[in-house]
Amino acid sequence: MTNDAQKQHYLKLQQLLMELPWYVDEYITFKKRKLSAASLLNYAHDYKIFFSWLQTNNSHSGHIKDISLDLLETLTVQQVEEFLSYLQYELDNKPVTVNRKLSALKSLFNYLQNIAETRDLKPYLNRNVMAKIEFNDLKESMETIANKMEGKILLGDEYEKFRMFIAHEYGQLNKDNKKLSNFHTLNRERDTAIVSLILGSGLRLSEIVNLDLEDIDTNKYCVRVIRKGNKEQYVFFSKLAMDDLKEYLAIRSSRYHVEANNKALFVSAPMGPKGKSRRLTARAIEKLIEKYATAFGKPSLSVHKLRHSFATRYHAEINDVPKLRRQLGHSSIQTTMIYTHIRNDDLKSAVDRMDIPKDDIE
Incomplete structure (x- = not known):
């Protein structure tokens, strides 16, 4: 790294x-x-x-x-x-x-x-x-904080909708704007991979920015990061994130004209008189998320809110706070506990079904 x-x-x-x-x-x-x-x-x-x-x-x-x-x-x-x-x-x-x-x-x-x-x-x-x-x-209680957060993150099927919006629909939405359409065509694999990796791992913005090619383990679906306090950790990510990363890696070198000594995972389009690609900056990633979030109709989304989205879904699926704490790299378990107070549609549906007589459940 x-x-x-x-x-x-x-x-x-x-x-x-x-x-x-x-x-x-x-x-x-x-x-x-x-x-x-x-x-x-x-x-x-x-x-x-x-x-x-x-x-x-x-x-x-x-x-x-x-x-x-x-x-x-x-x-x-x-x-x-x-x-x-x-x-x-x-x-x-x-x-x-x-x-x-x-x-x-x-x-x-x-x-x-x-x-x-x-x-x-x-x-x-x-x-x-x-x-x-x-x-x-x-x-403010944890529940109050969680309720405020709930309207600003992705829940339920919004995860996949937002990912697909970046991969395909944003381009269709802006097909009459040549500049936006061309820019999306150039960067859609990269941008989809970034969002997919955050939603599939909960990594921080700084951790995403600092990733190098050698930090990705494609066999174990994990990534090496340096967390707060300079602690090295291997963090797992989803298979879907790996699929999107592979699509991006297949075009990374040729499309972005990446020099052999540039080991950054996520790079920018060639810039400057020499046309060199550089490591994508934190601000550049923030801006691309803001762009897609606004067009998606959820302008409050940010890189950090995507991390919250992952944590909420992880808790709903796994319900293991210590494991979630490690995955997110939290120093205090109290921070992780916030996600136990967020009302997920999947959880609500499961609770609602408890009230239905068993004979009525197909």
Whole structure:
């Protein structure tokens, strides 16, 4: 599997750390073995927002890089609450996003108080204000979250309808638009394979983007991915996904003029003066899903919602939460439990049939 995406995240992380205080850099280094470059980059972005706010609201006239540990130690609960209000009401962050940013800050402050040590073995911070701050109380139950998700994912026969729409019907729908029709003719095998693989495995967008040819095991119907936390895992996918992948692989090299050293599984049409194909980017995949979803009449569909769709169907078929958790690569089983609350048409039908007298069932 390629490390190109991780390298890009790492380079962006290093650039961002140059703007932040030295102890943030030290903390990020401490976490490198446990978190992916993408996660660490998100942490650094959160810290920049916090330190920029401190600079504006706490009479720090210098660069945010120069904000001292002394300033952190003297922060009051009221000041931190003001920052959290700023996130929610001025930056329009949802309560769950505020909680995520607060979690990042709590982790940093915990490191400064309980893990990091000076040369004379004293903590960097004697007082940790973040330990006094409570998370937002997210009142939505798993069932409420699941119900909201239900209208935005594929259920029942929509799985196959959406796949067939991409493979064939989208082209028919746009046959009078030469540009759209030609573009669909060029990419329909690739796009069908992408959607089929997500719906047949539940892989994340980043995992799909980073796939190389050598990661696909065509005999065992599984794929090698690097999950969150840089953990290697072999993830199974459906036979239908394998069939669609084989159709795409049969035309990949010739249609996209792929050079021998390009090992990316999913590639773009040749671009640039030299006409080279490149690894398909995350944004390109997001846009193609958005395009098909809108034309299909379900504009709320996204790559992540396709992953949710897989998880819902898997649970309906297998009803094994630990196995689903492993398949999705969730670190917490609580996240996986959401799918046990989604009402699937297949499940509803089965329950409804329980009320029918046995003599009436053909």
